[in-house]
Amino acid sequence: MDIVSALFVESFNLRQAPGPSTRIDMTGVFFSMAAPSPVPVTIEPHLVVLIRCRADEAGSGVLEAAFHRGDDEIARNVNPFTVEPGKFTYRLVRAELEFPEYGLVEASVRIDRGPWLVVPLTLLPPA
Secondary structure (H helix, E strand, C coil): CEEEEEEEECEEEEEEECCCEEEEEEECCECEEECCCCCCEEECCEEEEEEECCCCCCCEEEEEEEEEECCEEEEEEEEEEECCCCCEEEEEEECCEEECCCEEEEEEEEECCCCCEEEEEEEECCC
């Protein structure tokens, strides 16, 4: 299985299209955000992970997400999932991220101890 995409989003919706086919509408994709208040602050961003299962694969796996600030792991999420072979699925990962100061957190995601895909998120001072 492969991670097709991992993005921080404000909202995410699925809809049917002719075929039958599915469309994924994502709005507010972001890699940085203004803090809702001065630090220290806790945020709960939504990370959408899109996963593809090849037709010759079993269709079950484990999605692991780890959030790091430098060398420090600040949150972790591990979830088993299933997907029909030859299809796609998604997982919504939400973590409580504490920011004692403004700066970068990296979300690393992988399937079944495969390679990590890293998605940056920078917290900026309030606007």
